[in-house]
């Protein structure tokens with residue numbers, strides 16, 4: 001069975017095609033980004049995890065045009081058959097606890113969640129609508145970033161705010177669920193232990209960053225909240241700020257709510273402090289003595305360290321920590337900086353092992369020292385693969401889908 005995973009964001013479109021019947025099941029991985037002046041950049045890899053990246057320019061002006069172009073590209077690369085499509089949807093509100101076949105009612109509910117994720121859900125919805133036009137007969141399944149966090153205990157998801165606000169949907173939902181679930185499974189597999197026996201803290205550190213406390217394979221707390229704006233400082237998002245900031249900026253600086261929100265999403269975080277959202281730039285500048293870059297790095301590491309400590313308390317101790325996302329996978333110095341002073345909760349990195357990490361494919365190397373009570377892993381997040389697996393599970397569990405597409409079993413890596 002060939003499953004297409006689509007991740008339509010506000011500024012990029014990622015997609016991957018999987019053949020769920022084989023071990024190294026990825027056939028294609030691609031991303032359109034940097035849309036400018038009627039063109040965009042296409043990065044793609046043909047083949048499994050060890051294939052090389054190719055880059056070219058495409059005459060496409062928008063994400064919608066990019067989606068329209070996917071069937072042509074797949075055909076060019078030798079794939080014309082698609083059996084099902086999985087869509088990453090950022091916010092599934094209180095309702096969706098697992099991947100769900102998209103019908104008009106589901107579509108409407110996702111639409112109703114838009115006020116909770118005004119920057120993300122509209123892009124996801126546009127992706128679904130276009131994809132339904134392109135592949136009208138293929139089952140389309142929504143895989144939610146919030147679904148993994150439905151197991152949060154009530155004390156962890158409740159905000160101490162008036163009841164009318166809570167009734168209006170204000171609570172912690174959490175995000176990056178697809179990634180946290182995948183890396184927790186990968187950690188348990190590397191440990192060769194049932195996930196139910198482990199207390200894991202997953203650190204997804206990318207442009208968007210969040211931590212997740214995982215017990216018995218389920219999420220029990222996470223640093224993002226009602227929106228993906230809170231928690232750690234991020235590339236361009238502020239992370240935690242005092243809610244009093246809104247009224248202060250409104251009264252003192254005459255800013256309206258939309259401007260404040262937009263600046264908290266797009267003009268804050270590493271970009272605001274250090275002049276770039278990209279940690280690679282900041283690390284280079286910091287090494288040259290740039291004080292702003294040094295501060296940005298320290299604020300980022302401090303916020304991650306603080307949540308690690310808090311989640312160790314939530315879990316009553318930790319068995320494993322796993323780093324993933326562009327920063328978590330690639331920056332040895334950031335991993336080291338975050339774990340500084342965390343010997344108190346049993347974490348100690350081995351400097352040589354940490355610096356040696358060069359991730360390939362599904363590897364999950366360990367970087368803890370021999371004295372560390374907690375095992376520490378680094379691994380790539382595979383959100384698209386997880387989407388494809390969730391699609392397969394949804395298809396197999398659904399009587400509403402044609403029998404033919406329900407027949408294939410997943411034979412790939414992380415069942």
Ligand code: ADP
Pocket residue numbers: 205206207208235277278279280283325326327330331
């Ligand atoms: P997204 O959340 O958009 O998926 P990624 O997970 O790809 O983002 O993470 C992107 C970030 O990872 C970049 O902005 C950059 O800061 C960081 N990054 C990527 N490679 C490196 C590296 N070699 N060293 C330090 N940081 C890196």
